[in-house]
Each structure stands twice: as structure tokens, then as C-alpha cells.
Amino acid sequence: MSPLLVLLAGVTFPQGLAPVDSGAPAAELSAQRCAGCHTGAHAEWQESRHGRAWTNAIFQREFRQDPLDWCVHCHAPLREQFTEVGRGGGPLADEGVTCAVCHLRDGKMQARTARPGSPHDTVASAGFGSPAFCGGCHQFNFPLIDRSGSHPRVAAYSAHPMQDTVAQHARGSRAAVECVQCHAASPGGHAFPGGHDPAMLARAVTLEVCRAGGRLQVRLENAGAGHNVPTGDLHRHLVLRLWRSTAPERLHETILGRQFAAAPDGSKRTVADTTLRPGERRTIPVPLSALGGAAGDPVRLELRFVYTIDEFPFRGRELPVPTYATVAAQEIDLRGLAACGATGGAGLRASRDARGIP
Ligand code: HEC
Ligand code: HEC
Ligand code: HEC
Ligand code: HEC
Numbered sequence: 001m002s003p004l005l006v007l008l009a010g011v012t013f014p015q016g017l018a019p020v021d022s023g024a025p026a027a028e029l030s031a032q033r034c035a036g037c038h039t040g041a042h043a044e045w046q047e048s049r050h051g052r053a054w055t056n057a058i059f060q061r062e063f064r065q066d067p068l069d070w071c072v073h074c075h076a077p078l079r080e081q082f083t084e085v086g087r088g089g090g091p092l093a094d095e096g097v098t099c100a101v102c103h104l105r106d107g108k109m110q111a112r113t114a115r116p117g118s119p120h121d122t123v124a125s126a127g128f129g130s131p132a133f134c135g136g137c138h139q140f141n142f143p144l145i146d147r148s149g150s151h152p153r154v155a156a157y158s159a160h161p162m163q164d165t166v167a168q169h170a171r172g173s174r175a176a177v178e179c180v181q182c183h184a185a186s187p188g189g190h191a192f193p194g195g196h197d198p199a200m201l202a203r204a205v206t207l208e209v210c211r212a213g214g215r216l217q218v219r220l221e222n223a224g225a226g227h228n229v230p231t232g233d234l235h236r237h238l239v240l241r242l243w244r245s246t247a248p249e250r251l252h253e254t255i256l257g258r259q260f261a262a263a264p265d266g267s268k269r270t271v272a273d274t275t276l277r278p279g280e281r282r283t284i285p286v287p288l289s290a291l292g293g294a295a296g297d298p299v300r301l302e303l304r305f306v307y308t309i310d311e312f313p314f315r316g317r318e319l320p321v322p323t324y325a326t327v328a329a330q331e332i333d334l335r336g337l338a339a340c341g342a343t344g345g346a347g348l349r350a351s352r353d354a355r356g357i358p
């Protein structure tokens, strides 16, 4: 494990290798116990991916395919949630990454600071909510799965990152900005918006198009994320498409994501990574001739952020929620398009306003 993650002060997470012990009685673990006094935090958390970490349809589809205990230890981490899942599920498991997962250890409240007027016996520690804290779930390697027994088990990790968000943040140009500054900035501090939030996606990636002679240049920039885009789950990818409706079969496609191959230890490892590092700009040349059609035909452009391995699920694998979000979609009139590098000619910007980034 990297030294970064060992710095974790106060609250500890078993990183998916075991359930979380809060040390509090089972009857005190539900978020319902906090809702009455912390209305704002509770309402945001309930709508957040943390609040839906167990129930959301994308997770449930993947989990049903390979129902490892390992998954439960991060998506419904408390020991009592694990017991419920073993019995077929229940209301506490449905709370996913609930308040007690982050805030209760040894039966005591954990926080960065104790607030005036607090009724809790709070253990305050500077590391609470730090990148290393988030790394208790957001940084881990491909598991080594032991399928020799009747019940497959994950007892150890390989040396190959599966989710690399915290390490990407630490080595990137925005390492000085803490995760919570971007993700816990909502009024109640608990919305933790990410790839499922249109405003966060717009803030993460900007897109510009200009013309250089016979080709278009599409420039993508990670303008607002503290880590690569996409990060997190291994299936996430961006897909850029350009085409002319007069020649749809000549579709241009560029995928930004990671590719994996089997590793000698039985796990997997990343063999290609085209995700955008913090601040990175990537220019993608698209020869107009490759798009077919007539010279004057407009060009359609679309940039999608895809959550799943299957942007277009096969029969029987459909989801009741979107498999992707559209980050940009537009029709480019070539006559109105600025030449690349032209002074004052800004080209075409599909980005929304990126202000407000700490
Ligand atoms: C060590 C902790 C950990 C373990 C173990 C783990 N996950 Fe996750 N998982 C996460 C985190 C953190 C995210 C959030 C990253 C993201 O949304 O891209 C996540 C995201 C996901 C997503 C994306 C959900 C979405 O909303 O798009 C899926 C699907 C998923 N996990 C399935 C699984 C399955 C299935 C297993 C077991 C085979 C598993 N996870 C095991 C931590 C874990
Ligand atoms: C994923 C971990 C996580 C979960 C789940 C979580 N919190 Fe927090 N909580 C934090 C972090 C991080 C902070 C901010 C620490 C800081 O910067 O001081 C925080 C701060 C707080 C504070 C202090 C006041 C504030 O808003 O800064 C309260 C109260 C609180 N949380 C209540 C809750 C309640 C109630 C729930 C469940 C409905 C909950 N938390 C779920 C991580 C979490
Ligand atoms: C009877 C009301 C009440 C209940 C129930 C309650 N809290 Fe609090 N809590 C407060 C008050 C009051 C404060 C201090 C002022 C503030 O931050 O809102 C506080 C502060 C906190 C803090 C910041 C650290 C501190 O001690 O100042 C955290 C974290 C927190 N609560 C989490 C929770 C969680 C998690 C639950 C549910 C398990 C919960 N609280 C249940 C009233 C309550
Ligand atoms: C106990 C494990 C755990 C901890 C600790 C934790 N997370 Fe998460 N987080 C998850 C899981 C699991 C998901 C994925 C939920 C899903 O979509 O299935 C998630 C989702 C998210 C998402 C939403 C991703 C998306 O695509 O929308 C963000 C943002 C996030 N976490 C940020 C943080 C930050 C910042 C911290 C530290 C303050 C933190 N998390 C601490 C487990 C955790």
C-alpha cells in the first residue's frame, strides 16, 4: 500500500477486505437517527451516490453478475449491513454508504472538528475527510479472487490499480485542492456530486473545435477535475463522435478510458490509459475527408460520458437508468468555423462556464 494511504488518521476503513465496525449498537446505525437534527446533510446524502451506493441499478446489475462479499464491504460497508445482505437484504443495507460508515468508530462520533453545541462525544482529527480518508474506498487495486472454496473470497490485492482516483489526485496539478473542496461544497456538505451530475461533468471537461485546412481539430481539456477524467470505476469512458448525417457510416469515434489485460498473478492490469490528467489538453485531429459526404455538409459532434461497459446494453442487460450522459452535442457549420490559431477566432466552444473551481 502507498504511504499516502497509511497516513489515514482517526477513522479507518478495511478497504473492502472486511466489513466496517462502527462500535455503536445496531439500533443507532440508521441515517434516520440523524435526519431529525441534520436535515440538510441527510437530504443531500439520501440523493447522493453514497446514499444509493447499494440500491442504484448500475451497481445492482454488476453485483448480481458476480455477488462477492468484497463488493458489499464498500457499497454497504457496515457489519450489520453485511449480515442483512446475507439474509437477502434490508433497510440498513439499502442505505449504502450511510452516515455511520464515515462518522462512527468505537461508538464515537468522528469529525474534523467538534462544533459548539454538539451533543456528541466527538473524536476530532485533522485527517477526517482528507484524500487519504476518501482513499479508504476510492483507491484500490484489482483483487486476487480465491475461487477454490464453495464461496469465492477476496483475501488480498494485486499490485495493479483498479480505482486510482486518490493517487491520480496526489500526482496531478490540483493536488493542493482537497477532495471535499470540490465534492462537499453543497449547502449541506453531503451531495458529493460526480460523474452522474451534469454540472460537474460540464465543469470537468471543456471542448473546442477549430479548422486546420482539411481537418477539424477537437481539443478536449480536463479543466476542472482534481484527478483524471474519467476516474473511478474501471468501465467509465468518454466517447467523442463526429459524423455527417449524409454519410453516417463514416462515423469518427475516439474513446478516452482505460484498457485492461490479464496479469500473471490472475488479476488484471491497465495496458492503455487515454483518460485526461488534471489540466491536460488533448487535440484530436479529424480529417474531413474521412467523414465522407459533401464539402459543405455540416458535421455533427457528440461527447458522451459512459458509466457502463455497454453504452448500448444487450437484451436482458437493459437498465432503468441512463448508461451515459451527454456532455456536448452540436451541429458544426463549417463555413462559420474559425481557423485553428487564428487571432480572435475562438473556434467553437462547447464548454459551459468553468468558474467556481477552487
Ligand atoms: C474497495 C472499495 C470497493 C469495492 C470492493 C467495490 N467497489 Fe464498486 N465502487 C467503489 C467506489 C469508490 C465507486 C465510485 C467510483 C465511481 O462512481 O466511478 C464504485 C463504483 C462502482 C460502480 C459504478 C456505479 C455508477 O454509479 O456508475 C459499479 C457498477 C460498482 N462500483 C460495482 C462494484 C461491484 C460489482 C463490486 C464487486 C465485484 C464492487 N463495485 C466492489 C468502491 C468499491
Ligand atoms: C462518505 C463519508 C460521509 C458520509 C457517508 C457522511 N458524511 Fe458527514 N461528513 C463527511 C465529511 C468529509 C465531512 C466534512 C469534514 C470537514 O471538512 O470538516 C462531514 C461533515 C459532517 C458534519 C459536520 C457539519 C458539516 O456539514 O460540515 C455533520 C453534522 C455530518 N457530516 C453529518 C452527516 C450525516 C447526518 C450523514 C448521513 C445522513 C453523513 N454526515 C454522512 C463525510 C461523510
Ligand atoms: C438531537 C439532535 C442530534 C442528533 C440526533 C444527531 N446530531 Fe449530530 N450534531 C447535533 C448538533 C446540535 C451538532 C453541533 C452543531 C452542528 O454542527 O449542527 C452536531 C454535530 C455533529 C457533527 C460534527 C462534529 C461535532 O460533534 O460537532 C457530526 C459529524 C454529527 N453531528 C453527525 C451526526 C450523525 C452521523 C448522527 C446520526 C448517527 C447525528 N449527528 C445525530 C445534533 C444532533
Ligand atoms: C466507505 C466507502 C467510501 C468512502 C469512505 C468514501 N466514498 Fe465516495 N463513494 C463510495 C462508493 C461505493 C461510491 C459509488 C456509489 C455508486 O454510484 O454505486 C461513491 C461515490 C462517490 C462519488 C460519486 C461518483 C459519481 O460518479 O457520481 C463521489 C464524488 C465520491 N464518492 C467522493 C468521495 C469523497 C470526496 C470522499 C472522501 C471525503 C468519499 N467519497 C469517501 C464509497 C466511499
Ligand code: HEC
Binding pocket: 131, 134, 135, 138, 165, 166, 169, 174, 177, 178, 179, 180, 181, 182, 183, 193, 194, 195, 196, 200, 201, 203, 204, 224, 225, 226, 227, 228, 229, 230, 231, 232, 233, 236, 357, 358
Ligand atoms: C478541483 C476539483 C476536484 C477535486 C480536488 C477532486 N475532484 Fe473528483 N471530480 C471533480 C469533477 C469536476 C468531477 C466530474 C468529472 C468526472 O466524473 O470524471 C469529479 C468526479 C469524481 C468522481 C466520479 C468518477 C468518474 O467517473 O470520473 C469521483 C469518484 C471523484 N471525483 C472522487 C474524488 C476524490 C476521492 C477526490 C480526492 C482524492 C477528488 N474527487 C478530488 C472535481 C474534483
